[in-house]
Amino acid sequence: MTDPLLQLKPGSRIGILGGGQLGRLLALSAAELGFDCVVYEPEQDCPAGRVGARCFQAAWDDWESLAAFAQSVDVITFEFENVPAAALAFLAEKKPIRPGLRSLQLTQDRLFEKQFLHSLGLKTAPFAAVDHLDGLNHAVAQIGTPAILKVRTLGYDGKGQVRLCTLEDSAAAWFKLKGQACVLEGIVPFEREVSVIVARGGDGRLAHFDVTENVHQDGILRTSSVPARISTSVETAAVAAATQISHALDHIGVLAVEFFVLADGGLIVNEIAPRVHNSGHWTQDGCAASQFQQHIRAIAHWPLATTQRLSAQVIMTNLIGYDVDAWPQLSQKENGYLHLYGKRQVREGRKMGHITELYGFGEGP
Ligand code: AMP
Numbered sequence: 576m577t578d579p580l581l582q583l584k585p586g587s588r589i590g591i592l593g594g595g596q597l598g599r600l601l602a603l604s605a606a607e608l609g610f611d612c613v614v615y616e617p618e619q620d621c622p623a624g625r626v627g628a629r630c631f632q633a634a635w636d637d638w639e640s641l642a643a644f645a646q647s648v649d650v651i652t653f654e655f656e657n658v659p660a661a662a663l664a665f666l667a668e669k670k671p672i673r674p675g676l677r678s679l680q681l682t683q684d685r686l687f688e689k690q691f692l693h694s695l696g697l698k699t700a701p702f703a704a705v706d707h708l709d710g711l712n713h714a715v716a717q718i719g720t721p722a723i724l725k726v727r728t729l730g731y732d733g734k735g736q737v738r739l740c741t742l743e744d745s746a747a748a749w750f751k752l753k754g755q756a757c758v759l760e761g762i763v764p765f766e767r768e769v770s771v772i773v774a775r776g777g778d779g780r781l782a783h784f785d786v787t788e789n790v791h792q793d794g795i796l797r798t799s800s801v802p803a804r805i806s807t808s809v810e811t812a813a814v815a816a817a818t819q820i821s822h823a824l825d826h827i828g829v830l831a832v833e834f835f836v837l838a839d840g841g842l843i844v845n846e847i848a849p850r851v852h853n854s855g856h857w858t859q860d861g862c863a864a865s866q867f868q869q870h871i872r873a874i875a876h877w878p879l880a881t882t883q884r885l886s887a888q889v890i891m892t893n894l895i896g897y898d899v900d901a902w903p904q905l906s907q908k909e910n911g912y913l914h915l916y917g918k919r920q921v922r923e924g925r926k927m928g929h930i931t932e933l934y935g936f937g938e939g940p
Contacts (some may be wrong), residue, residue, distance in 0.1 A: 577778045582874035583649060585609030589657035590648035590670070593655030594621030594630065596916040597851050597928060601654060602627045610875070615644045622916045643732040645669035652828065652874050652899060655731050656682050656849050657671070673777075673827045673874040678849035681824065685727045685758045688847055694822055697791075697816055700835075701761035708749045714822045715742050716760040721762045724748045726755045727842075733794015741763070757762050757869040763843050765835035769803045771817035772855035774829045774869035778877035780819055782869065784862065785881045786810050787854050789833070795924060799854040800889045801861065801884060809840050829870040831855060853893065854927070861889035888934040899927035910934065 584894055587646025589605050593714045601916030602623055603611035604656040611628035614621065617635060621925075624630030629647065633640030645651070647868060656679055665810050689699045703714035705724065715722060720742065726735035728820045734809060735755075738750040749757075768791065788803035789796055803810070818834040825828070831852030833845040855866035864872075894901075899921060905913050908930070915928035934940065 576775060577876045577878055579608060581777060581876040583877075586645060587649040587875070588613055588628070589871070589874070590615065590625065590644055590651040591623060592653035592658050592666075594623040594627075595654060596622050596918075597654035597853075597860065598623030599626050599916060600856075600865075600867045600914075601652070601851060601870060604865060604903055605871045607827040607868070608871055608875070608877075610871065611906075613644060613648050615641070622918055625917055634690050635659045635892070638665065638693050641665055642669070642770065644889040650874055652870070653679070654850060655732075662821060672802055674830070674849055675786050675827065676758055678824045678826045680828070682847050682849045683728055685725055685730070685826070686756075689758065691823075692820075692847075693701075695819055697819070698841070700763045700843060700845070702758045703914070705749075705757040707754075708746060710741045711745045711749050711757075711759065712742065713748060715745055718759055718761045720858045721764060721843065723760045724757050725760060726752055726754060726757055728756075733791075736926075762837045763838070763845075765843070767804065767807075768833065768845070769805060769813060770799075770831055770833045770852065770854040772829060772831050772852060772858070772866050773811050773821050774866070774873050774879050775821045775826050776873045776879050776884075779822070780879060781821060782882045783817060784855060784858050784866065785884050786813050787857065789854050793924075795895060795926075796853045796893055797895070801857060801889050803837060806840060809836060809842065812842055816842065818843075822849055824829075824849070828873045829855070829866050834913050853929075854891075856914070856929050857889045857891040857931050859914070860933060861885055869905065886933040886935055889930045889931060889935075889940060891929055893926055894930065896927065897921055898924040905930050908932065 588611050590613045594614045597620040605612050614623045614627040631644045654737040705711045720737050724737045768789045770787050785801045786803045787799045789797045789872045829851045831848040835843040851866050859865040
């Protein structure tokens with residue numbers, strides 16, 4: 576049971592670190608439950624700031640603004656896990672941060688995250704830490720090719736990654752990533768990719784959404800579909816792993832775990848996101864309560880809502896870059912629910928919105 580004394584009352588203010596589309600969708604869900612959101616984001620005119628009650632546009636090392644932000648809210652959450660550690664430590668002294676700092680610290684760094692997963696007995700791609708070019712050559716000899724060199728921190732949507740086909744690619748890859756601390760990962764010959772979105776409440780109770788099947792292009796999520804084409808035993812194992820991770824982090828809020836599924840049904844954890852996730856956007860229209868609402872409920876110490884799916888099949892397609900220009904046609908789709916993020920500038924590879932299509936029993940795309 577959630578503790579009524581800890582529950583955030585409607586009218587309370589939730590601070591959101593990061594002002595992108597995830598922050599915007601969180602703020603909209605928070606508003607539905609009677610909360611006001613205050614956004615903190617270094618970039619001007621951000622998508623979340625335009626729907627929040629207030630927006631601080633300031634740098635992560637602007638201590639005065641961070642203090643004023645903390646002063647203006649009751650609890651702090653984030654849409655972006657790469658908030659610098661010093662800013663987080665400063666805020667944590669002033670207001671509760673949910674999910675906690677442990678979830679952030681472990682997932683900000685690919686190496687720490689993989690070591691943490693191993694400590695739980697979960698499988699990852701073979702990996703080695705790389706701190707210099709000689710180290711990379713050594714790691715390639717150990718892991719083999721093809722492999723992917725990934726920056727340890729601040730990578731997203733396929734950015735900060737380079738594929739190596741042979742040992743000869745090492746130097747070019749190392750210089751392309753500007754000599755940052757990296758991990759080298761062996762390529763996993765996966766059959767498909769899936770993710771689990773799980774919410775953990777303030778009382779430690781969990782609620783997960785249906786396992787989602789994801790298709791990426793150039794490292795960017797293209798589509799998420801449910802149900803995923805996996806066996807019940809793979810589904811059970813994926814949910815169990817996400818549950819284990821969430822409890823081990825003592826996480827409060829939504830967490831996403833991305834997996835590679837092998838041909839024999841084996842599961843390899845690719846990545847943990849300690850927040851709402853693009854592969855959970857289908858829950859907005861496909862479930863009675865979305866991942867965004869679950870996250871707000873969890874951090875407010877409210878009971879979690881049902882995660883039941885409302886239609887037989889749901890397909891979410893990201894609108895990336897100039898895909899968004901098709902909005903007049905997409906807005907006419909009878910079974911399609913269009914979501915646009917209000918980004919002022921279209922750029923190639925930029926997530927501009929998404930459309931979620933629902934199919935009833937017996938129907939299909
Ligand atoms: P990431 O940002 O690390 O999640 O990578 C984005 C996408 O690149 C993944 O969802 C996969 O489609 C692909 N990818 C990343 N790492 C690997 C790997 N070790 N083996 C195979 N594919 C990968």
